[in-house]
Amino acid sequence: MGMGTSIFVIRWINFITMLLAIAVICFGVWMGTHRDSCRKTLTLPVLGLGLLILVVSLIGLIGACKNISLLLWIYLGLLCLILVAISVFTVLAFIITNNGSGHTTAGLRYKEYQLKDYSSWFLKQLNNTRNWERLKSCLVKSDDCNKLPKKYKTIKQYKAATLTPIEAGCCRPPSECGYPPVNASFYDLSFHPIGKNHDCKLYRNSRAIKCYNCDSCKAGVAQYMKTEWRVVAIFNIILFVVLLIIYFIGCCARRKAARNRLQKI
Numbered sequence: 001m002g003m004g005t006s007i008f009v010i011r012w013i014n015f016i017t018m019l020l021a022i023a024v025i026c027f028g029v030w031m032g033t034h035r036d037s038c039r040k041t042l043t044l045p046v047l048g049l050g051l052l053i054l055v056v057s058l059i060g061l062i063g064a065c066k067n068i069s070l071l072l073w074i075y076l077g078l079l080c081l082i083l084v085a086i087s088v089f090t091v092l093a094f095i096i097t098n099n100g101s102g103h104t105t106a107g108l109r110y111k112e113y114q115l116k117d118y119s120s121w122f123l124k125q126l127n128n129t130r131n132w133e134r135l136k137s138c139l140v141k142s143d144d145c146n147k148l149p150k151k152y153k154t155i156k157q158y159k160a161a162t163l164t165p166i167e168a169g170c171c172r173p174p175s176e177c178g179y180p181p182v183n184a185s186f187y188d189l190s191f192h193p194i195g196k197n198h199d200c201k202l203y204r205n206s207r208a209i210k211c212y213n214c215d216s217c218k219a220g221v222a223q224y225m226k227t228e229w230r231v232v233a234i235f236n237i238i239l240f241v242v243l244l245i246i247y248f249i250g251c252c253a254r255r256k257a258a259r260n261r262l263q264k265i
Contacts, residue, residue, distance in 0.1 A: 006252035007064050013246060014061035017053055024050035056082070064253055072254035079247050086240050093233040096121045097226040100219075102165070105175045110163040112174060113219035122225070126218040135221060136212045145171035145210055148184040158184040165227075169220025170211050173203035 028046035056078050063071030100118035102111025115123065125131055139145075144166050152158040158181060163171075172187070173179050176195030179187040186205050193200035199214035211217050 006249050007067070009249050010060060010064040010246075010253040013249075014057040014064065018057035018061060021050050021054035021057055024053065060250065069254060072250060076247065076250050076254060079243060079250065083240060083243055083247065086236050086243070090233050090236040090240070093229045093236075095119075097229045097233075100222060100226055102223065107159065108175065109160060110168050111165075113165055113169055113216065113223050115215040115219040115222065118219065118222045118226070122222045126222060132218065139166070139170055139212055139217070139221075140208055145185065146207060152184040155181055155183065165220040165223035166217075167220075168216075169214070169223075170217035173211055174199050174214075174216050176200075177203070179203070 025047060028043055028050055031046060032043040056075065059071050059078065060075040062068065063075055096119050098119065100113070100122070102113050105112055115126070126135075144164070148158070148167065148171060152161055171185070172181075174195065174197050176197050177200035178194030179189060179191055179200075181187050185207075187203070189203070189205065199211060199216050202213045203209075203211045
């Protein structure tokens with residue numbers, strides 16, 4: 001790529017990412033004004049990401065527009081740090097999400113999940129009382145369990161459904177308990193539990209309780225997080241390749257700026 005072309009490309013790339021950063025910051029501010037505490041927890045990470053993109057974009061844009069070699073050096077240094085951070089996070093994400101999978105149950109189309117199957121990192125985070133209380137409050141407020149009776153009108157439909165990990169783990173007792181379902185949100189708890197699973201004693205039909213204190217619910221959340229992290233990890237690989245290309249273009253732009261500076265001396 002020609003030196004002049006690289007300068008032009010870097011200018012436009014950073015101008016576009018600067019606009020993107022402003023949009024991310026506005027989204028973070030909106031989340032901060034939301035009454036839902038579950039969404040508010042994401043405010044600082046979103047704002048931090050927006051500010052980081054904005055600062056890096058401004059440095060790159062000014063450096064490319066003014067042919068300032070020092071700013072382009074700083075820009076490339078920050079890009080290099082971001083590339084390293086993405087690499088480390090992606091590798092850790094694949095390591096942490098390597099363990100854990102669902103177990104098939106006779107007569108059911110969906111899988112059930114056990115907390116012990118997942119990595120020690122998930123166990124540590126989900127067994128932390130403070131962390132789980134926060135997550136549990138979000139689960140109670142969500143419609144994951146409340147919408148089940150609307151989706152499945154009969155027991156036959158409910159048993160034939162393909163439930164999500166959170167629906168399977170948090171909205172119902174484990175199958176080994178043997179509680180007969182009355183409908184998609186109510187179980188006959190007058191029956192003595194067949195299995196010895198501690199979750200059988202924790203389940204209640206109340207919307208505020210359900211199986212939110214169960215290990216099966218934590219396992220469902222772990223499976224959900226595992227799936228989401230895998231998606232993020234794949235996205236990070238694509239992002240890494242794109243940023244690496246931008247990094248090499250930035251190197252060409254930096255050399256162009258340095259050459260122009262030498263010619264003026």
